[in-house]
Amino acid sequence: MKLSLDQSLAGILVPVFAIRTETDLGIGDTDGVRQMIDWCHKYGLNIFQTLPINETGPDNSPYNAISSMAIDPATIAVLPSALPDLTQAHINQNLRSGPLWRLRGGNIEYAKARAVKRTLLEVAFESFLTWPADPERASQFHQFQADHKGWLEDYALFRVLMEENGNQPAWERWLPAHQTPDRARDWLLSLPHRHLENCQRKQIFFMYVQWLAFQQWQALKRYGESKQVCLMGDIPYGVARNSADVWANRDLFDLDWSGGAPPEKFFKTDPFTEKWGQNWGVPNYRWDEFRRRDFAWWRTRFGNIRKIFHFCRIDHAPGFFRIYSFPWTPDRNGEFLPLDEKKAAERTAGRLPGFKPFPDDTVEHKEFNQQQGEEIFRVMLEASGDTVIVAEDLGVVPDYLPPTLHRLGIPGFRIPSFYRAADGRYADPAGYPRLSLAQPATHDHPSLAATWREHWRNIAARRNVAAHRHEMRRLMEFAGINRKNPPRWFNAELRGAYLRTLLHSNSWLVVVMITDVFGQRLRFNTPGTCSKDNWTVRLPQTVREMNQNPVFLTRAKTYARLARESGRGMPR
Numbered sequence: 001m002k003l004s005l006d007q008s009l010a011g012i013l014v015p016v017f018a019i020r021t022e023t024d025l026g027i028g029d030t031d032g033v034r035q036m037i038d039w040c041h042k043y044g045l046n047i048f049q050t051l052p053i054n055e056t057g058p059d060n061s062p063y064n065a066i067s068s069m070a071i072d073p074a075t076i077a078v079l080p081s082a083l084p085d086l087t088q089a090h091i092n093q094n095l096r097s098g099p100l101w102r103l104r105g106g107n108i109e110y111a112k113a114r115a116v117k118r119t120l121l122e123v124a125f126e127s128f129l130t131w132p133a134d135p136e137r138a139s140q141f142h143q144f145q146a147d148h149k150g151w152l153e154d155y156a157l158f159r160v161l162m163e164e165n166g167n168q169p170a171w172e173r174w175l176p177a178h179q180t181p182d183r184a185r186d187w188l189l190s191l192p193h194r195h196l197e198n199c200q201r202k203q204i205f206f207m208y209v210q211w212l213a214f215q216q217w218q219a220l221k222r223y224g225e226s227k228q229v230c231l232m233g234d235i236p237y238g239v240a241r242n243s244a245d246v247w248a249n250r251d252l253f254d255l256d257w258s259g260g261a262p263p264e265k266f267f268k269t270d271p272f273t274e275k276w277g278q279n280w281g282v283p284n285y286r287w288d289e290f291r292r293r294d295f296a297w298w299r300t301r302f303g304n305i306r307k308i309f310h311f312c313r314i315d316h317a318p319g320f321f322r323i324y325s326f327p328w329t330p331d332r333n334g335e336f337l338p339l340d341e342k343k344a345a346e347r348t349a350g351r352l353p354g355f356k357p358f359p360d361d362t363v364e365h366k367e368f369n370q371q372q373g374e375e376i377f378r379v380m381l382e383a384s385g386d387t388v389i390v391a392e393d394l395g396v397v398p399d400y401l402p403p404t405l406h407r408l409g410i411p412g413f414r415i416p417s418f419y420r421a422a423d424g425r426y427a428d429p430a431g432y433p434r435l436s437l438a439q440p441a442t443h444d445h446p447s448l449a450a451t452w453r454e455h456w457r458n459i460a461a462r463r464n465v466a467a468h469r470h471e472m473r474r475l476m477e478f479a480g481i482n483r484k485n486p487p488r489w490f491n492a493e494l495r496g497a498y499l500r501t502l503l504h505s506n507s508w509l510v511v512v513m514i515t516d517v518f519g520q521r522l523r524f525n526t527p528g529t530c531s532k533d534n535w536t537v538r539l540p541q542t543v544r545e546m547n548q549n550p551v552f553l554t555r556a557k558t559y560a561r562l563a564r565e566s567g568r569g570m571p572r
Contacts, residue, residue, distance in 0.1 A: 001225045001310060003388060005434060005508055009230070010568035011040065011047025013513045015062070015443060015524055016075055017108055017535065020542045023079060025120075026103035026113035028538070030216040031077035033231075034223060035543040041227040042547075043560035044569050047311065048224065049232035049511050051443060051524075053217070057169050057243075060110050060535045061525075063236040063315065064282070066169045067158075067244045068301055069151040071213035074113060078120045082216060084137070085124040094119050107536040121212075125205050144211045150300055151244075152210060156203040157184060158244035163202070169242040181248050217308045224310070228570050232390070232511070233309035235301065237316035238282025241329070245297075246283060252290060252297060253283040257325040257356060261316075262396050272333050273528035276353060281330040284323060284356060287372060295379045302383035309387055311509075314380065317391035317412070318401060321373030322358060327351035360398050370400040377408055390437050390509070394418065411435040414507055415442070416478055426478035429505030438507035440498070440516050443524045447513060448498065450521040452490035495519050496558055503566035510568065514539065517559045518552055 019032030033048070040048050054065035055072040065072075080088050095116065103112055128137075145152060158171075161184055165174045172179065177187040188199060224231050238259050239245045246253050261278040272279075290297065305312050314320075327348040328336060336344050345352055357372070358365035380389055391405050393412040405412050414436045419427040432438060440448055452475075455468040472486040479497035487494060495516075503510050515522050525534045539546075546552045563569060 001228070001230060003230070003310070007570055008507075008566070008568045009046045009509050009570070010503060010563040010566070011045045011049060011230070011232070011509070011511045012036075012517060013049040013439070013443070013511050014539070015051045015535075016053060018524065018538045020104070020539050022542055022544065023077075024104060025078060025100070025116050027074050027108050027110070029075050029077040030220055031079060031082060032543065033220055034077075037220070037224050037227050037229045037231075039543055039546065039556075040229045043556055044564055045560065046228060046568075046570050047230050047232055047509065047511055049311070049313070050234070052234045052236050052315075053308075054236075056535075057240055059530075060108075062234075062535065063238070064240045064280070065236070066162075066240060066242065067151075067155050068236075068239050069148075069304060070155050070210055070244070071217060073117060073121060073209050073213060074110075076117065076121070076209070076213050076216060078117055078124075083124050083212065085127040085131070086120060087127075090123045090127070091120065094123055107533070107538055110536070121209055122205065124212075125208050128208065141208065141211055144214065145207055148210070148304075150296075151248075152207055153203075154181060154248035155210070155244045156206040157181070157188075158247055159206045160199050160202045164199075169240070171242060171247045179247075180250070214304075214307070221308050221310070230310035231308065232311035232313060233305055234313045234315060235305060237314075237319045237323075238280055241281055241283050249297065252286055254286050255283050257284040257327060258282060258329055259284055259319060259323045259325055260353075262324045262353075262355075264396065270528055272337050276326070276333070276336065277324055278528050279326045279328075279330045279333055279353075284325055287357075287376070291375075295376075295383075298376075298379055299383040302380060302385075302387070306383075306385045306387040311388045311390055312384065314377075314389055314391045316395065317373075317377075317393045317405070318395055318397055320376045321398060321401060321404075322355040322360065322369040324353065324396075325356045326353045366398065366400060369398065370404060373401070374404050374408070377404070377410065381408060381410070392442075394442075406433065406435060409435065411437050411508060414438045414505070415445075416440065416502065417475075425474055429478075429501060429507070432506045434506055434508055436507040437509040437511060438502055438505045439511050439513070440502065441513060443513070444527050446523050447515040447519075447521055448495065449490040449515075449519050450523060452486075452494075453521060455486075456488065490519060492519075492555075492558075495555075496562065499559060500562050500566070503562050503568060510563075510566075512559065518555050 014036060016028045016033060019028030019036060021032045021035060024032060036048055052062040052065065053071050053075055054062065055067050055070045056062055057064060057066045078086065080086050103109065103116065161174060161178045162169055165178060178184050188196065191199065221231055241255065258279055259282045260280045263274060263277045341352055358368055360366045360369060390411045393401055393405060394415065402412060414432045416426050416429065421427055429438065446454065455472050458468045459465050469486065476483065476486060476494065479494060479501050481494060481497050499512065522537050524537055541549060541552065546556065
């Protein structure tokens with residue numbers, strides 16, 4: 001699919017896990033993505049954006065995956081039409097309709113959904129092994145193993161060891177014989193025959209599951225092209241400390257420091273975030289070691305991404321230039337919350353949170369940081385091929401970052417509420433850089449409707465009444481509505497006017513969360529918090545119901561019409 005800056009594009013953002021279909025197993029999957037591609041095609045939208053699809057850990061965060069390479073098996077569509085090794089008889093024999101019906105309703109219950117999929121994937125694996133010889137499929141599987149050998153074998157062993165250690169990815173608490181790849185392989189070969197055979201069979205199973213996942217996602221890319229819909233993926237900045245990557249490549253990561261974000265006033269989610277910042281717990285990268293290896297690990301990551309996505313969002317782009325770092329892991333945040341800097345330093349051998357490799361406090365430090373980030377993004381561009389990189393350049397952004405991205409031809413982000421004129425009004429979207437992606441909000445933010453309701457709640461509680469009314473008027477002004485009194489709800493007029501303004505911006509790409517298309521108040525994640533609602537919220541309707549419900553149908557048609565009127569879309 002040929003992409004050009006001359007073609008203004010519009011699309012939607014939906015996390016895969018949030019997509020609901022009549023056949024899913026309690027969590028969104030590739031069949032749901034396929035249906036969303038059809039939905040985008042129907043309404044003339046050309047981008048389907050989603051969050052990272054890597055296999056997640058106990059917190060279910062797509063930005064804290066247990067592998068930067070492996071696709072989450074939860075995304076696999078476990079249907080006879082999607083898996084050659086699975087029949088409807090297999091499904092009927094291994095699933096009960098009652099529990100399945102309950103699983104499909106409400107938010108995601110990860111443990112139950114993963115257990116159901118694991119059962120069916122194991123059935124498919126046994127079928128694959130016991131079928132009469134199919135030379136073509138066997139050859140494809142062996143070729144996949146060879147093509148991904150650099151990470152796949154370590155990942156499969158890591159997954160086996162997780163199960164040997166209570167299904168937990170925290171390798172630092174595993175048995176000593178499991179804590180390094182070399183020791184783990186020696187341990188494996190020392191096992192009694194039956195245990196060894198079982199572990200080796202599991203390794204092949206985990207490779208088989210990845211083969212299925214890559215097949216389904218690569219097929220989605222081809223399907224998107226047939227429908228003139230581009231898929232946009234996401235590469236997280238960091239890698240979970242408890243991941244196959246860190247376990248297998250210890251020398252690439254600095255485990256003494258945890259990456260995060262500095263204190264800032266937008267996310268007033270908890271006292272620690274306000275005082276110290278966001279401590280994500282991801283280990284810092286040892287960029288000198290990556291450089292010594294010609295960034296091979298990053299080249300492999302992008303080699304996988306380019307097979308699946310037409311666009312790729314790079315999470316937390318400022319972190320590749322300098323990352324705000326903590327000399328302690330998140331489990332110790334409570335210990336440091338009441339301390340001042342002096343007392344905190346006493347517990348960390350004098351180290352305090354701050355930017356690494358350097359703060360932007362001198363010309364020399366800024367130059368070093370800028371050159372590091374540019375070098376890394378040049379590697380990304382080289383490795384990504386035809387896949388277009390889009391940099392999420394939000395947060396505390398150094399002054400050298402925007403011109404660096406522009407020089408490299410990489411679009412950044414424009415969130416209207418973050419970009420203001422000197423007097424606090426929203427910046428004119430006609431002045432947005434052409435190389436940019438405009439979006440009302442990301443997955444980390446409340447939807448427009450939820451934000452509007454929160455303003456009114458604060459007014460009702462008499463908290464900063466003038467400020468909240470002023471902010472609502474600014475949003476109305478951005479939308480071209482010149483009325484003094486804000487409406488009580490984020491109504492159809494306001495929603496349509498806001499989307500019209502955004503779609504007529506100068507940005508090459510406009511992508512809107514589906515919750516903002518439909519005026520919903522759902523929220524997928526609240527940064528800096530541990531909540532049962534983070535990463536578990538699903539759309540209340542299936543894709544089919546979105547096309548049948550009169551309200552959703554009207555709002556989808558409105559967005560489609562506004563996109564078309566703004567000149568967005570590719571020729572069909």
